[in-house]
Amino acid sequence: METRLLLSHLYFLSLKYLGSLAKTWWLDCKSRQTKISVESWTAKHISPFIISDALNQASSWGSSQDNSDPEVKPLTIRTSARSGDLTASYPIDETSCAIQISLPPTFPLHQATVSSISRVALDERKWQAWLRITQGVIAFSNNDLVSGLTTFKRNVVGALKGQTECAICYSVVAEDGKLPSKKCRTCRNSFHGSCLFRWFKSSNGTSCPLCRNPFNYG
Secondary structure: OHHHHHHHHHHHHHHHHOHHHHHHHHHOOOOHHHHHHHHHHHHHHOHHHHHHHHHHHHHHHHHOOOOOOOOOOOOEEEEEOOOOEEEEEEEEOOEEEEEEEEOOOOOOOOOOEEEEEEOOOOOHHHHHHHHHHHHHHHHHOOOOHHHHHHHHHHHHHHHHOOOOOOOOOOOOOOOOOOOOOEEOOOOOOEEOHHHHHHHHHHHOOOEOOOOOOEOOOO
16 A cells, blocks of 8 residues: 555656656557546546646746836736636736636646637737647646746737747747747848748758748858
């Protein structure tokens, strides 16, 4: 019994602090019955604690945002432990743009999803790119909701300030938190370094994704 308790605690710590690795182990399980059993046991005994902790951390971050810049407003964060949802809204004039982050009952074996609640004065393509970027940041930062919220806020604030967005992903901030720093000398469009790298790899070339002229990556 002591060994079982220790192993259960180890599994809990793995999901909480090494969620991506624990998820990979679960996905790689050869036995379908084992996967089903682990999934249901996790949803019943582990996930509620991890979901509650993740939502509490996001709520605490929302209450402690830096308000030193009068031009940057704080995100309004609301959480629901019962449904495992979080809403984040940024005020724009008399309305706001808002997203919802939903944590599934088996979180983090299944990843958080980001959906739209409302958008204001934003192109639909750009808005959808922001949602994908926010969800990607959460997934690649070991399910850290605060990292996703920070990225979403930086994209909104950057767009309102007129900062340049990447011509590939349509976001100001990339999944790695960087701004578009690579500019084509011909068409003058800017790109994230990571987006350009993926473009070069998929196209097997080093031309600009837009004007197709040789791109000086340096």
